[in-house]
Amino acid sequence: MSSGRGGGGGRGGGGGDRARVRAFGLRTRLLLAFLLVAAVSAGTTAALTYREARNSLLETAQDTAVTSFRDHVQQTGFSLPVQEEGLEEVLRDIARKGKPHPWVVFAEYGSLRASSGENPVSTVITPELRRAARAKPHGSFERVVKDGVPYLTIAMPTVFKASPDSLLPSGLVLYAVMRMTDEQVNVDALLMAGRDGALPGLAVSLIPGLIAARSVLRPVRKLREAARNMGSGRLDTRIPVRGSDELADLAHTFNESAGQLECSVRELREAEERARRFASDVSHELRTPLAGMLAVTEVLDEDADGLDADTARAVRLVSAETGKLAVLVEDLMEISRFDARAAELNADEVDVAEAIRKTLDNRHWTDDRIRTELPDGIRARLDPRRFDVVIANLVGNALRHGGAPVTVRLRTEARSPGPPVLITDVADSGPGIRPEALPHIFDRFYKADAARTRSAGSGLGLAITLENVKLHGGTIHAGNRPGGGAVFAVEIPLHSEDAEGEGAGG
Amino acid sequence: MRRRVSAVAFAVAAVVPLVPLLGGCGIRETDVIEAGGPASVQAFFDREYEMLLFFRSSDGGLSPVIRTTRPSAGFGGEYDEPGSGDQNAGDENAGDQNSGDAAGLVPTEKVVLALLAGPRETDRAAGLGTALPKARPGATVKVGPSSAGRITTRVPLALKGLNSTALRQLTCTIAYSQDPDGQVVVELTGQDGATRSGTCGLARGTTG
Numbered sequence: 001m002s003s004g005r006g007g008g009g010g011r012g013g014g015g016g017d018r019a020r021v022r023a024f025g026l027r028t029r030l031l032l033a034f035l036l037v038a039a040v041s042a043g044t045t046a047a048l049t050y051r052e053a054r055n056s057l058l059e060t061a062q063d064t065a066v067t068s069f070r071d072h073v074q075q076t077g078f079s080l081p082v083q084e085e086g087l088e089e090v091l092r093d094i095a096r097k098g099k100p101h102p103w104v105v106f107a108e109y110g111s112l113r114a115s116s117g118e119n120p121v122s123t124v125i126t127p128e129l130r131r132a133a134r135a136k137p138h139g140s141f142e143r144v145v146k147d148g149v150p151y152l153t154i155a156m157p158t159v160f161k162a163s164p165d166s167l168l169p170s171g172l173v174l175y176a177v178m179r180m181t182d183e184q185v186n187v188d189a190l191l192m193a194g195r196d197g198a199l200p201g202l203a204v205s206l207i208p209g210l211i212a213a214r215s216v217l218r219p220v221r222k223l224r225e226a227a228r229n230m231g232s233g234r235l236d237t238r239i240p241v242r243g244s245d246e247l248a249d250l251a252h253t254f255n256e257s258a259g260q261l262e263c264s265v266r267e268l269r270e271a272e273e274r275a276r277r278f279a280s281d282v283s284h285e286l287r288t289p290l291a292g293m294l295a296v297t298e299v300l301d302e303d304a305d306g307l308d309a310d311t312a313r314a315v316r317l318v319s320a321e322t323g324k325l326a327v328l329v330e331d332l333m334e335i336s337r338f339d340a341r342a343a344e345l346n347a348d349e350v351d352v353a354e355a356i357r358k359t360l361d362n363r364h365w366t367d368d369r370i371r372t373e374l375p376d377g378i379r380a381r382l383d384p385r386r387f388d389v390v391i392a393n394l395v396g397n398a399l400r401h402g403g404a405p406v407t408v409r410l411r412t413e414a415r416s417p418g419p420p421v422l423i424t425d426v427a428d429s430g431p432g433i434r435p436e437a438l439p440h441i442f443d444r445f446y447k448a449d450a451a452r453t454r455s456a457g458s459g460l461g462l463a464i465t466l467e468n469v470k471l472h473g474g475t476i477h478a479g480n481r482p483g484g485g486a487v488f489a490v491e492i493p494l495h496s497e498d499a500e501g502e503g504a505g506g
Numbered sequence: 507m508r509r510r511v512s513a514v515a516f517a518v519a520a521v522v523p524l525v526p527l528l529g530g531c532g533i534r535e536t537d538v539i540e541a542g543g544p545a546s547v548q549a550f551f552d553r554e555y556e557m558l559l560f561f562r563s564s565d566g567g568l569s570p571v572i573r574t575t576r577p578s579a580g581f582g583g584e585y586d587e588p589g590s591g592d593q594n595a596g597d598e599n600a601g602d603q604n605s606g607d608a609a610g611l612v613p614t615e616k617v618v619l620a621l622l623a624g625p626r627e628t629d630r631a632a633g634l635g636t637a638l639p640k641a642r643p644g645a646t647v648k649v650g651p652s653s654a655g656r657i658t659t660r661v662p663l664a665l666k667g668l669n670s671t672a673l674r675q676l677t678c679t680i681a682y683s684q685d686p687d688g689q690v691v692v693e694l695t696g697q698d699g700a701t702r703s704g705t706c707g708l709a710r711g712t713t714g
Contacts, residue, residue: 069545138540156545
């Protein structure tokens, strides 16, 4: 019982470790889901906001630049054809008024190239922009990134008034090239702000994730503990039901099922208890009249010789059957003590060979039907009375059902996991046990030989033997030897402290 | 196992749409974007004593050039004022009622002759040229009466050998000389008897 509970606890502990180590547990999944949702929403919001803000920032700067460039160009006068001398002066004048940032102004007219800067031709202006400016008299701009620096390039074709309501393209195209350094700084700041906003948002979203995971995991953990408690026999385990969600429903159902289980188990136990008490009571009640009957049959037995033959046979039969009945009642009482777990082990350190020899002597099994291989000096903690019952039952059984000679062999054996064991073999020379009878050989009232329903034994001998061995923490096996004959092997663990004591004694 | 895979697939599907949103950080390049009209600059064109000549620009288009008829304003303007053409033009324009009130102050014959004389030094310095052959000295231009937005002009050239740029130079120069908006159909007759007609179509820049 205690070893079974220990095993259960160990298994439970292993399960807990697994739960803690579990990589894709509920907690991880819930947290990941929360993080994912938070990342998607924060990321989308931040990205959309960033895009809008960046676009409006850039559009404002571009529109300002294009409008102000057009305004400044329109305030300028040119002679046609445009002459190279003085042109740079005019361009520098326009360049000084650059808004929102200073810009470099380039002029292209026929084969004339001039600029307000050092190079007359810009390396930033693209052929596409030139083509667009030449093809259509529209102001146009293009953002160009060169060597990582963003530039705004504006092309402004010029027209002049040929009459009050007629405009003619003059053939002069002015370009402005503006570095968008400030805009880049602002856009980068926006990006940083978006990122700095989204990342703490993600971190903060961990908190509701943890809370949600906790609120789900706590009932689950309680449920697991309760289930384990019920498995180890505490059927009165209940879970506190909190709230009205699905987990509360589950807890409620669990409690109901546990209640029903407890109820049925209690009923079963009570029925079993009643049956056991009945058997015990019956045997007790039978003992007193039997004692009287035994006394009477003994007297009758003694006087049987004086009766006529038929009466004498009847009297002897009654006497023999009464004796068997007395044995059966004794065995029944013994079994009911085991069933009621009232059997106690009165262990004492004994010399095992000596104990077996005493058992055989007491039963007068000292003739050549019994062979013994009993090495001296093996000592073990045993209940002498119960060990005597075990040996007597096995040897009696062998003599009754098997065939002489019966061999009783005693030895010890080391077991790698656990303490060494004391092994007692009882082998007979009979026909052996039928294979189909082997699994039931220790059942109560099981008759291995169907033909002999009325045997000398009570039918409880092997069952009582099994219970006694179990009480010692040992096991018993029945089998057939290859050469014929049944063999019963009793293994009783030699407890470590006893083994040490024995080693010291030996 | 299958559930695990589908969960991963879901996560990927949820994150993938974010990538294009996050992509394109910073300032990116754009295409050429039109933004409003052109800049209208001051060219100080005065129809009363200035004329508009169209020369060929270095990129193949037409470039208008303003040239004054005043001797004081120009330098070296002695050879583009043949006396006979001047008088002819004056007679013709005096009898013309269909032209606008400001039009024709500089006679069209004179303007055409100036065009045929070719670009000057200042024009050439800006990369301007002409597709027209140089007129022989003493050549005359005859401008017919304009009616219903049409004007016929006889030029001292063979029209057959001229390319489209040369024809447009002539057409635009004559059109803007006749009409301040240049909305005139010009019929050209060459010395070889060939005729060409067309409009300038330069206004608001359809420089095709």
